[in-house]
Amino acid sequence: MTAVLQLREVTRVHGAGETEVHALRSVSFAAHPGELVAVMGPSGSGKSTLLTLAGGLDTPTAGTVTVEGQDLAALGAAGRARARRTSIGFVFQDFNLIPALTAVENVALPLELDGVRSRTARATARRALEEVGIADLADRFPDHMSGGQQQRVAIARAVVGDRRLILADEPTGALDSETGESILRLLRARCDAGAAGVLVTHEARHAAWADRVVFLRDGVVVDETGADRADALLDAGATQ
C-alpha cells in the first residue's frame, strides 16, 4: 500500500558553524492509510521538527518528505500552502480554533480558503462534525464548548475535505485523562476509517493507541515497536 506520508533520510540542521544544531539526523519513516504512528521522545529530541517537516511548514536540509506522492520541497511555498489546505490536517494541544467563528465555520474554513463555495463547504463541514459526534454543536462558538468538544471540532477541521494525513501535536495535553482518552479513540477511529495519523506525544499511555511507536533521541530514531515488517519489506520492494 502506498504511504500517505513518507520521510526518507530526512536531516534538518538549524544554524551553521559553531552554533549548528542537528534537529533530525537521517530519519526515515512512513504512515500508511489506516495507520496511526506515535512519535515519542524527550524535549529536544526532534519530535516537533519532524511534525513541522511532515506538515510542510519547514523543509529539510537533506532528504525528502513526500505527502500523497508529492515531494513537499519541490512544491514551493504556495504549493505547500495548498497541500496544507487539501491533504494535511493539523491538531494542536491548544485546539487553535478561531474564537469569532462557530464550530461549523471553523471546520469549513480550509475548504473556503481553497475556493469551495460557502454553501457546499458548510454542508461538508456539518458532515465532518457529525462524524466526530458533535453535529448538535455546529452553531456554537468555541468559548461555549468544553475542551474535549473543541478538540473534536479541531479533528473535524483536520479531516474535512477528504484529507488523509492527520498530524497531531500533544492533542490531549490540555484535557483530563478520560476526555483525552475519548479524543484518542476518535483519532484512532479516523485512522481506522482510512486516514494516516502521526501523533507526537511524550505520554506513553497516549502513544499506546498507535499501531507503531517511534522513539526519537537527539534527532535519531533509536527504537520502534509494533513495526509491521512484512509491510515494510513490500514497500521497500515497491520503491526499487
Added chain:
Amino acid sequence: MSVRQALLALLEEGPRYGYQLRAQFEQRTGATWPLNVGQVYTTLTRLERDGLVEGAGDDGAGHVVYRITEAGSDEVATWFTTPVERAQPPRDELAIKLALAVTVPGVDVGTVIQQQRTATMSALQDYTRLKRRAADGQSREDLAWTLVLDSLVFGAEAEIRWLDHCEARLRRAQLERPEAAPATPAAVEREASR
C-alpha cells in the same frame, strides 16, 4: 493477591459453587490473574474451617454450594474499608536489575533501559488494544474488566516514565563525571556516534 477476600466478596452476592466463583472472578478481572479450580476449592475449605462460609447443600447437579456467614460478611466489609498495605513494597525485578546494572562493571545500562522501554511499550499497546475491544460492553462486569485494564495501563505508563527518568539521570551523571562513565564497547560506540 488475596483469593480469599475476592471469593468472600463474590459470595456476598449469593450462594455459589466453585466453578461459578472462578468464572465470575475471571469475568471481572479478565484472565489477568488466572485461578485454577483446585485453588478455589482449597480456599473454600479453609474459609469453611474458619467459619466464614458454610455448605448450603447441593444444587441438584452435584455441585457443592457455599454460602457466606455473618462473620464472612464482616470480613468482606473490613476488606473494602481498609486500604491495601503499602508499607512493604513488593520485590520489583526491574528496579533491582537497574540498581545492579549501574553498579556492576561492564553492563551497558542505556541498552538495558531501551530494551525494557520497548518491551513495556509493546505490553502497553496490547492493553490498549484490549481496552478498545472491551469498551463496547455496557455491563457492570465489563466496567470491572476495563478498570483492571486501566490499572495495567497506568502501571506500564509509570514504568516507562521511570525508565525515561533513569535515562535522563544517567546522562546527567555521565556529563558531570565523564571519567566515571562505563567503558563498555557499546557505550564508547554510542559516544563516538554523537
